[in-house]
Every structure is written in C-alpha cells, then in structure tokens.
Amino acid sequence: MTKLTKINSILSCIFAAVIFSCNTSQNSPAKTSGNPFGKQVDSILSLMTVEEKIGQLNLPSSGDITTGQAKSSNIAKKIEEGKVGGLFNIKSAAKIRDVQKIAIEKSRLKIPLLFGMDVIHGYETTFPIPLGLSCSWDMEMIKKTAQMAAQEATADGINWTFSPMVDISRDPRWGRVSEGSGEDPYLGSEIAKAMVHGYQGDDLTKNNTMLACVKHFALYGAPEAGRDYNTVDMSKIRMYNEYLPPYQAAVDAGVGSVMASFNEIDGIPATGNKWLLTDLLRNDWGFNGFVVTDYTGIEEMVYHGVGDFQQVSAQALTAGVDMDMVSDGFLTTLKKSLDEGKISINDIDAAVKRILTAKFELGLFEDPYKYCDETRTKTEIFTKENRDFARKVASGSMVLLKNDNQLLPLKKSGTIALIGPLANNAVNMAGTWSVATKQDLSNPLLEGLKTVAGEGVHVLYAKGSNLDYDLAFEKRATMFGKTIPRDGRTDKQLLDEALAMASKSDVIVAALGESAEMSGESSSRTNLQIPQVQKDLLNALLKTGKPVVLVLFTGRPLAIVEENAQVPAILNVWFSGSEAGLAISDVLFGAVNPSGKLTATFPMNVGQVPIFYNHKNTGRPLGNNEGRFEKFKSNYLDVRNEPLYPFGYGLSYTTFDYSNLKLSATEMNVSGSIEASVDVTNSGNYDGKEVVQLYIRDVVGSVTRPVKELKGFQKVEIKKGETKTVTFKLTESDLKFYNSNLDFVSEPGMFQVFVGTDSNAKLMKEFELTK
Secondary structure, eight states: OOHHHHHHHHHHHHHHHHHHHSOOSSSOOOOOTTOTTHHHHHHHHHHOOHHHHHHHTEEOBOSSSOOSSOOOOOHHHHHHTTOOSEEESOOOHHHHHHHHHHHHHHSSSOOOOEEEEOOOSBSSSBOOOHHHHHTTOOHHHHHHHHHHHHHHHHHTTOOEEOOOBOOOOOOTTSGGGGGSOOSOHHHHHHHHHHHHHHHHTTOTTSTTOOBOEEEEETTTTOOGGGOTTOOOOOOHHHIIIIISHHHHHHHHTTOSEEEEOSSEETTEEGGGOHIIIIIIIIIITOOOSEEEOOTTHHHHHHHHTSOOHHHHHHHHHHHTOOBEESSOHHHHHHHHHHHTTSSOHHHHHHHHHHHHHHHHHTTTTTOTTTTOOHHHHHHHSSOHHHHHHHHHHHHHHOEEEEEGGGOOSOOSSEEEEEESTTTTOGGGTTOSSOTTOOGGGSOOHHHHHHHHHOTTEEEEEEOOSOSOSOHHHHHHTSOTTOOOOOOSSOHHHHHHHHHHHHHTOSEEEEEEEOOGGGSSTTOOOSOOSOOHHHHHHHHHHHTTOSOEEEEEEOSSOOOOHHHHHHOSEEEEOOOOOTTHHHHHHHHHTTSSOOOOOOSSOBOSSGGGOSOOTTOBOOSSOOGGGTTSOOTTSSOOSSSOSSOSBOTTOOBOSSOEEEEEEEESOSEEETTOEEEEEEEEEEOSSSOEEEEEEEEEEESSOSSOOBSOEEEEEEEEEEOTTOEEEEEEEEEGGGGOEEOTTOOEEOOOEEEEEEEESSTTOOEEEEEEEEO
16 A cells, blocks of 8 residues: 555545544534435534535536536635535546545545546447447347446546436437437336446446436427427426436436436426426435536526526525536525525535435545546556447447348458548547547548458548538537548549549448537537538449448438438448447448347438327328328328338348237236237348337327337347247336326226337237226
C-alpha cells in the first residue's frame, strides 16, 4: 500500500467513525425509513450546513466534453467548499482519483463524489448504436453489452452512466431515435430491464458495476414535427399504454437514477413537473432512487416561460428533482428561496438523502477510490476479448433488407469494388453518442473487407462522392471529430474514378447513407432520403450493369423506396461500433447469417411519418384494400398506407416457413394461462437464426385498441432442414391495458393471436378471456 493510499484510507476511516457514532437526536431531520443506509445518511445530514446540503445537489461538467451552451469553472474550489455532489464527462482513473482526493482530503465533511458519463452503447469498446442493438432482439446479448460497458467504464473511474435511453419514438425525423430501442413498448421494456441489470448487476458495491440512469423521463421521443427539444402533447391514455411502460420497467428493475426530459407534459416542463416526478414516479411506481436533470434542464425552464431562474429552480426541487446538471440553479438560488420561505429545509434534505444513499449503495463511503485502480485501466479496457464480442454483437444486429437472387453472401473470389464516402472512414463507425470511443481505432469497411475476404479476393476502393453536395450541411453532419474529409476533386472526377473501379470488378459494394452525426441529439431531419450526391453515385453504379450490394449506414429509418426498387441487395448495418468493418464483412461473406429484425418502421416517405405497426383503426379503415386508393377511406392520394419495411422485418440467407399454429385452449380465465405454439422450419440452404414474434389483438374493448401488439418473441437457432416448435405462454397480464379511467385492466372477450416473422404475421388463432 502506498503512503498516499494509507493516508486516504485513514481519512476515510476517521470520517466513517465520526459519522456513524455521532448523536443524531439534535438538529436532525426525521429518520430515513425503509433505507438500509438510513442511519448513516441521517448522521451525515445532521453535520451538514445548508450550503453543503445544496452542494450535494450540484452536478457540474468537468469541461472535458460539453453538449450545451453553459460551462462550469472553478470546479476544484467548489469541491473544497462542499459545493459539488458529482462530476460528469471526466475520463481516466488517474484524473478521477485526483479529483476525488480534493473531496476526501480538502472538503470539510469528506463526502465522496459521483462520477458520471454518457456510456451509451459501450465505453472504449463500442457496440452498435442502441437502435441497431435493439434489432438483435437478443436480451442476453444486450444485457452483456451493458455489463461489458460497465466493466470498462468502472475500470476507468466512472461509477454512473446516463443510460439506458428508453424513449419510445415513432418519428424517424427525430435524431435521437438512434439512441433508443424503437417504436414498441413491450420490446422497449424488455431491453430497458436488460440494460439496467447489465449495468447494475446484483451488487452495486462491486467495483465493476455502476449506477444506471433511465432517460428521458418522460415522452421525449414524441416531439412535434420530429424536432429535438420540441413540445410533446399527448393524451394520458396514450401516455400510459404506449410511452410510459419502458420507464416503469426500468424502475421495476431497480434502476438507481432517473433523468428528467427536456419537453413539457400537460403544459409543465418535465424538469418541474410534480405529477411526473413525485406523484407518478415515486408514489405510484415506488421509485426510491434520485432524479437528475438533463443538461441545463433547470435553466431551460425559463425559456419555456414558467418563471425566472430562482422560481424554476425552486419548482424543480419541489417537483422531485434531486440533482441539477450544469445549470447551477440549485447552487445559486436555493438558499435565497429557503430564506424567503419558498422552499423548506425538508425539500432540500429529501434530495440530499437520495444522493447520499446512492453513494452508500456504490460503496463510496467505504472506499472513495474503489473505481480508481489503474491496473484495471490497463487490463480491462478495449481488450481483444471485448472487441471480439463487439464484432459478434455488431453482426447480430444487422438487418438484411433485400437479397434478390441470393446475391449475398459474396464469394471469396474475384474482384470487388468498394465504393462510397463511408467505405474507408474509421471515425464514423461507432455512430453518435460514443464519447469514450477511440474513434480512430475502429476498423472501417475497407480494412474489414480485405481482412475477411483473404487473398482470393481483389478489393478495389474509390470514395465515389462526398457525403453531400452541400458543404455547409456536411460540416453540420460531421461534428465531434467524426469528419469525412472533403475531397478536393470535383464531383465528376470522384464519380469517374468510381466508375473506372467498378468496370474492373465482378461485384460492387456501395457504402452509403448517413454519417454518424446525421442522427443523434439535435440532429433532426425533414428529408429521410440518402443524400442526393450519394443517390447519384448509386444510380451511376447501377447503370454499369454490375451487381450492386448497398451497405446502408444509418441512425434512423430512411425512406429508400428507389433503392429498394433498383438495388438487388441491401444490408442495413446501422453504425456498428468498434469492429464495424470486420462485422459487416462477416455478414457480407456469410461467416454470419444475418438475423436482425427492424424495431422501427421504415416509411415510404416522410409524409407517412409518424408511422408504426401498432396503430389503431379509424372508423373508415382501408382494410383488405391495402395497396390501392379508395375514396372516403383513410388513405393517401399519392402513396400507399403500408410502410416500405414493417416493424419486425428482416431477411436471412436462408428461409423460414411457419405452420401449425396451435392454442392450448380456446378459453382462458383471468387466473389461468394459455400456450401458443408454432412450427418453424428452416427450408433454405443455410443454418440461421429467426426471431419468432407473437402479437395479439383485443377485438372489442371499452376503449379503442391497437390492430396488433407485440406480446412475445424468441430468437431461435435452426439448422437447415430442421423444424423447431416454438411455444409462448400468455397470461392475463399480457392482455391488460389502461382504460379511460387509467385503471390497468383486462376485459373479457375475444382475442386474436398472430405468430410470424414480422408484424405482418398472418397465422392467426382466437381465444376468449372469461371472468
């Protein structure tokens, strides 16, 4: 043990002894009931000044990474004065140890700090963006990605992640659709639970687990016009049935913290919404962790128009916010509000207790430096084992959208022309919100293709085009170091080079689509097509007559009607993370049979948006006439109602046939259950994995019900020629919904069960729920 470690250990022990033995009968708030650390928390609270209490509620940025306009300064001095409860966006165990030392050795009460970061889809080893990851439909794999992210992040000093993001979104114009799990509340809830369990494990005192933070509470994924930070307005019945379930699932899974969203709810910003943060979250759902604002969330309430800075800070506290990220609203105004009687000391104490409890749960009082072991930093981050797993995850998340005449998988012979602005660009492979990623160490497609193809394949490369014709747009779409260097040649020169390469090839692989920062926060789009310069490149390549495979990079559902009509094979690779190039190549050459399924509907065009599978019928549904126009029915003059690719869609190199759907009974009472089974046969030429999906429809309800709702799925591996029987169990809980009184009920009547390969599942059986 080093001399410094001994000193820190002694200081911690002295502090603990004083705290735990102090008399809490004087000047102490009421005991913290139901909290295993209640006695210790109350003891510390009794020693704190008002200023120190408020300081625990302050979460500034370290300044290493900023996402908004506000900046924090004089952090060290504030820590010494007990005016900081945690920091975020600071990276490395050594740096974090140095900062933690300030709190432990120089502040009066030696209360350790929390250290947070946006560890969204991996740490330095980066997995596919969350939307892509959700397309694996593999809960164990998703859970393990969170475990591995926690392993790496905690090895670098971080103990709190602002993840998972569980916002339901049906609008691909919204850039942050890339950061969530798609449009379905059932699947979103399963992923929320998996992520929370992955980050937090079963024991937060272990040094390889970290505090999770579910976000953004609530409804952030449904902004008007798909524009980030915009107003959200919806009925309570839609809120409860379609948007709230993943948040509640995360709470039920034991998530330690919740982040308030930027939007308003019923006219009140979420950051100051007492109904949301106290009545619903704490009282109805039983959440006992702490609530943190999003970046400058308190300050932004002023711009919403609900009060001045002091007013909105007080409103946020009394609404249920415990920690103020960056705004400094709590730090600079709460004492004044307390003196003026606008808040009470109990309001402050309640928030402080929750912050201190989280620090106890993480074991920081026992060992403030438990996450600062630099030997872990050297051995547990960005390892070969981790990168190998990331490669497997990435290949399992890709979605094969089209494959005419079995163009894929490619043969390991001949000449391949790899063309496109995303073909040889490492820094864009990880996608948006990959703040800890070593972007330049990600492997691009060109490198992966050459490695996986081997010596039998000659790979030619040409950029073919810039990302976009518009330089100003391109700059906005390649921020945070994720550049695609603008080629100095003319568009014609780039295209001519690409065509020359194509003429020498047997097959063309076109790496096109969005750049990493064309989706994500503050990256909303009204045009959901591939940039025009890339469309022109693709059309020119198609005219060569050579077979073309489109490798589509995207962080959102795109409107690719023309590409679907003209390109023989399309593989959607999202942004696949650190091992993107290798993983994409594994799928292209057939080492991995693609098994991803879409978790967000792809529209025909932006005019169909918002579009999602579990919609309701109108009084004038188009019904069986889908695909053609009918006057005085609910349809468009210029486009069909159906999407380009439905929810749950995804092809394989093999084919799967569904048959023999059976229900174990035709009636089920509320205390019983019913089983649905289906035979799935691999009728193709490759072993493969299939996501078998079960949907239900409540035929008649006291309120209108969706045409279909996902209620079960299983990802099964089936060898070629093999048949497997897949069985699902339904209980009353699967049939419940919130009615117009917001009671969670099931209602007797007929239910339809659909099973198939996507949300257009045709096999159907019926049963009756009886009371």
